[in-house]
Structure formats: structure tokens, C-alpha cells
Amino acid sequence: MDIATFLIQCLNAVQYGLLLFLVASGLTLIFGIMGVINLAHGSFYMIGAYMAYALAPWVNQYLGGGFFTTLLVGIVLSVLLGYLLEWVFFSYLYEREHLQQVLMTYGLILVFEELRSILVGNDVHGVQPPEWLAGSIPLGEVMTYPVYRIFISAVCIAIAVAMWALITRTRLGMRIRAGASNREMARAMGVNIRLLYRIVFAIGVALAALAGMIAAPVSSVYPNMGAGVLIMCFVVVVIGGIGSIKGALVAALLVGFVDTFGKVLFPALAGLSVYVLMAVMLLWKPEGLFKAG
Structure with missing residues (x-):
């Protein structure tokens, strides 16, 4: 393996790992803080990818287009989806056994897949990256590396820094840490645990959906x-x-x-x-x- 190939594989590993982090960070927040085994978390990644595909024409028509506008609209919709799902479904699972959590979240996977089939169909779709991110940079004499993959890594690093700042440097982060450490004590100290859990769940859904949206131009959009x-x-x-x-x-x-x-x-x-x-x-x-x- 020559140095250019090794460098490309290192970049691929970092990009894949950072994308996994973006999805897994939401899952570990929900699992670690709320105590819910959420098998439907991968569906939020899928929903984000399909939003990147389906929202682009609507954004172009009504909001003047733009890749970042599509991402912003998708993030807002995913936050609302997460807040609604926690309120309607997940808020009833905190005191239930893990088996009931698994069964309900698996049921959500089936619901999301069926809705996806009805609304978008079962075809594989491609999502085009913005033109200014469609090029490549040279690595060695013959190899190149896509600029868009570097963009994915940069977004994930920015999100990681923002999450570190949120968890360690804000009052919301202090409440999140308190809720994860001792739920009953945090409630006794005046923390609104119900609202906190809805915010945490909405953040988790948004992170997974964002990962799906930025990964769509690389992986395509397909069922399951x-x-x-x-x-x-x-x-x-x-x-x-x-x-x-x-x-x-x-x-x-x-x-x-x-x-x-x-x-x-x-x-x-x-x-x-x-x-x-x-x-x-x-x-x-x-x-x-x-x-x-």
C-alpha cells in the first residue's frame, strides 16, 4: 500500500467514523439519559436522507433553493418530529421494561418503512451535492479525494465541538448531566425532567437526521x-x-x-x-x- 492509498483510506476511515459519531451521539444521549432502548434510531437517519431528496425541489421552488437551506429545513422538521414522538410515544416508556421498549420501537421501524414506501416509493434515489462541493483534491500524481467527503468530516467535527460546549458549558448541559446521573434528585431540585427528555430526544433525532441528510449524496437514498x-x-x-x-x-x-x-x-x-x-x-x-x- 503506497502512501497516497494509505492517506485516502485514513480519510475514508475518519469520514465514516465521524458520520457514525453523528448518529451514535444521539443514540447514546437517548439511551444513557432517558434509559430507552430505541431501535427506531436508524429510521431517523433514513428519514433525514429522504428529506434531503424530497425537500430539495420544494426548497428550490418556494425558498429560492440552496443546499444549506434544505439542511436547515430538514433539521427544523426533525426537531419537531422528535419532540412529537417523545410526547406521543416515548414518554410512556420510561418506567416500562426493556422488552416493551424494544417492541414499540421496532413497531415504529415498520411504521416508518411503510410510510416511506407510500410517500416516496421503493426506488433508489440519488442526491446531488452542491456544485461548489462537487470537485476533488489531488492526492499524489493520479489519485484524488472528493471535496464533499471532507465537507462531511468538517460538519461532524463542528457538531462534536458544539455538543461538547452544550454538555459542559451551558445550563441545559448541566441539567442533562444531572438527569443522567440521578433523575429523581434532579427532579427534586426543580428540573423539569419531562421537558428535558423531550429536548434531549429532539436533539437525538435531529443529529441522526442531519447525518442522513449530509450522507445522502455519498450513499444514495434507498429503503431500509x-x-x-x-x-x-x-x-x-x-x-x-x-x-x-x-x-x-x-x-x-x-x-x-x-x-x-x-x-x-x-x-x-x-x-x-x-x-x-x-x-x-x-x-x-x-x-x-x-x-x-
């Missing part, structure tokens, strides 16, 4: 695209530590490198590499790399 992402996100959450944003970032990058270079160096065993990593982590440190916070 959230299933594979969901499995990888649970791996990230287990390795990084439930409820830990820092753990989700480190674990996602680790999974990105193991998966990417596993496919390059050991293609016959590539499908096992990430799960072997998770098994080793469970044996070595079952609680994950970092604690919640």
Missing part, C-alpha cells in the same frame, strides 16, 4: 438504509460507554478505522472485525471507554 447504521451505532455506544459523548466520538473513530482497513487488508474477515473489537471491549472494560458526561 437505517438498519445497518443502527447496528454500527449500538456497537459504538457499547464501546464508547452508554451516555458518553466523548466515548461515542472515540469509539466511532476506532470503528471507522477498524472497518475501513479491515476491508482493505482482510476483506474475507472484514464483516467480523468490528464485532471482534466490541467483544474484546466487553471482556476488557464492559462499562465502555468513558463514563456518561
